[in-house]
Amino acid sequence: MKVCFVVGTLGRGGAERQLIFMLRALQKEGVETRLLCLTRGEAHEKEIRDLGIEPEWVGSTGNRLLRLRRIIASMRNKPADIVQSSHFYTNIYAAAAGKFTGAASIGAVRSDLRSEIAADRVFGRWQIRLPDHLIANSELSVNRAVALGVVAQRIDCVRNVVNMSHRNGSVTSRADKDPVNILFVGRLSKEKRPDWFIELASQLRAKGNRVKTQFRIAGDGPLRPELERMVCERGLSDVVHFLGEQQNMAETYAGADILVLTSRYEGTPNVLLEAMAYGVPVVATKVGGVPEVVTDECGVLVDPVSLADLAEAVIMLTEKPQMRNQMGKAGRAYVQRNHSLDSLGRRLTGIYQKVLEAKRA
Numbered sequence: 001m002k003v004c005f006v007v008g009t010l011g012r013g014g015a016e017r018q019l020i021f022m023l024r025a026l027q028k029e030g031v032e033t034r035l036l037c038l039t040r041g042e043a044h045e046k047e048i049r050d051l052g053i054e055p056e057w058v059g060s061t062g063n064r065l066l067r068l069r070r071i072i073a074s075m076r077n078k079p080a081d082i083v084q085s086s087h088f089y090t091n092i093y094a095a096a097a098g099k100f101t102g103a104a105s106i107g108a109v110r111s112d113l114r115s116e117i118a119a120d121r122v123f124g125r126w127q128i129r130l131p132d133h134l135i136a137n138s139e140l141s142v143n144r145a146v147a148l149g150v151v152a153q154r155i156d157c158v159r160n161v162v163n164m165s166h167r168n169g170s171v172t173s174r175a176d177k178d179p180v181n182i183l184f185v186g187r188l189s190k191e192k193r194p195d196w197f198i199e200l201a202s203q204l205r206a207k208g209n210r211v212k213t214q215f216r217i218a219g220d221g222p223l224r225p226e227l228e229r230m231v232c233e234r235g236l237s238d239v240v241h242f243l244g245e246q247q248n249m250a251e252t253y254a255g256a257d258i259l260v261l262t263s264r265y266e267g268t269p270n271v272l273l274e275a276m277a278y279g280v281p282v283v284a285t286k287v288g289g290v291p292e293v294v295t296d297e298c299g300v301l302v303d304p305v306s307l308a309d310l311a312e313a314v315i316m317l318t319e320k321p322q323m324r325n326q327m328g329k330a331g332r333a334y335v336q337r338n339h340s341l342d343s344l345g346r347r348l349t350g351i352y353q354k355v356l357e358a359k360r361a
Helices: 014-028 045-050 064-077 088-101 114-119 121-129 139-147 194-206 224-233 250-254 270-277 307-318 321-338 341-360
Strands: 002-007 032-037 082-085 104-109 133-136 155-157 180-185 213-218 240-244 258-261 282-285 299-302
Touching: 002 014, 002 064, 002 088, 014 032, 014 045, 014 270, 014 341, 032 064, 064 088, 082 088, 082 341, 088 104, 088 114, 088 121, 104 121, 104 139, 104 341, 114 121, 133 139, 133 341, 139 155, 180 194, 180 250, 180 270, 180 307, 194 213, 194 224, 194 307, 224 240, 250 270, 258 270, 258 307, 270 282, 270 321, 282 307, 299 307, 307 321
Parallel strands: 002 032, 002 082, 082 104, 104 133, 133 155, 180 213, 180 258, 213 240, 258 282, 282 299
Antiparallel strands: none
């Protein structure tokens, strides 16, 4: 079987990490894969090349029709059975390329669907209508797609996975005199609401939280200068630290006591699964597919419009190291059962076979 992926970007992000997991899993299943990308010179290119896959750049122009023409030409030169999009906004490219080359097309739904459709404006609805099939990473997105008219047989849920190797799976209890390390991981952009994380640090200081805390921000993005100003203006430079982009998150997760997710909307966030795989309990806004992952056993869900609820949940966990340890162990066990790499290849090839049979029929 031959699969060609159409990719919007290979920068550091959840969809890109999942793409690499898919490529690895498919190689183990004997599937021949290749990759067409709209951008080049980005963070994950080396890792993909290490898999023996050379990303082909098809984005030298911003004109959508010219990009599509190059994608079609490449696929005609090297035919594929499946053309699969790894980003929502590249679904139309995959669908159109499939129509012109005879390949079955699969689109991606990576967030909560509503926000993706809104962000893509006039093209939003076509991104789910044109592909032969869709793969979402949460049941919420599947249900929303069906409510918008997608036939249930045309969409599958494939949950995000995490590499569980080399992870100790427990949070070490800290003495009361040690700071509790609270972590934010993600792109510093509006949908992730990193400003709430800084407001959280400010509220804990104002409340006179009896447990000493440190706040760490792993990631980069357009809001960083504004966030750095916020930290200075609130006098938080001694407790809020910007780590920037991290090539290897192992040490960052291993040193965290609580992960906080402040997003406005999400699909199934990789950062939650990664933190839980390291045994880190989470406090997260109840958005998108987050409730499908975070239960009372491994973390705390809060109202996505209440910063006060977020602060209350974080304060509670800072004061209860035993609860943090219990949640950390439960979270790691959950990820091991439901989000490991082991079954990903079989799951994808099963979907491919179904899609190809439907296309032939």
